[in-house]
Amino acid sequence: MLIATAGLPGAGKSSIAEGLGRQLGAPVVSVDPIEAAMWRAGVARSQPTGLAAYVVAEAVADGVLALGQTVIVDAVNAVEEARAQWRSLASRRGVPVVFIEVVCSDPAVHCRRLEGRSREIDGFYEPTWEVVERRQEEFAPWVDDRLVLDSVIDLSQNIATALGFLTAGS
Numbered sequence: 528m529l530i531a532t533a534g535l536p537g538a539g540k541s542s543i544a545e546g547l548g549r550q551l552g553a554p555v556v557s558v559d560p561i562e563a564a565m566w567r568a569g570v571a572r573s574q575p576t577g578l579a580a581y582v583v584a585e586a587v588a589d590g591v592l593a594l595g596q597t598v599i600v601d602a603v604n605a606v607e608e609a610r611a612q613w614r615s616l617a618s619r620r621g622v623p624v625v626f627i628e629v630v631c632s633d634p635a636v637h638c639r640r641l642e643g644r645s646r647e648i649d650g651f652y653e654p655t656w657e658v659v660e661r662r663q664e665e666f667a668p669w670v671d672d673r674l675v676l677d678s679v680i681d682l683s684q685n686i687a688t689a690l691g692f693l694t695a696g697s
Contacts, residue, residue, distance in 0.1 A: 535659050562580035565579060626672070627676060
């Protein structure tokens with residue numbers, strides 16, 4: 528199965544993806560470290576490295592699916608083109624795709640998380656609250672069925688909810 532997380536930066540996607548990865552024994556392919564690696568390799572930030580990181584993540588996820596394993600993609604997936612990319616990959620591999628959108632219903636908590644987070648991704652600049660607010664305006668409406676998790680709820684409870692959703696859907 529292909530599990531694709533979605534949500535604004537700092538909403539809690541990576542925590543959900545990592546927790547699910549541990550529980551399922553599934554690799555997590557995260558777009559942000561891929562993009563940061565491109566910058567460290569000398570690709571200019573003025574280049575479309577965000578798009579390129581999604582393409583690289585797709586190639587890595589494709590390789591995992593080819594082995595018959597579940598893979599979790601950790602990415603914002605704000606636009607329909609990104610979501611269509613994961614649907615297409617799942618279709619090509621003949622596996623289900625499950626979207627999990629992670630939101631943070633408390634803007635003050637979300638802002639504090641952004642201000643205090645350091646994921647230690649070499650060369651990656653964490654977005655500001657202003658950037659996140661702009662991204663929220665660009666977030667495309669959903670056409671897919673998805674599980675929505677609110678990260679103000681305890682992480683272990685959200686992981687349990689996601690596992691239940693994944694089990695019910697398979």
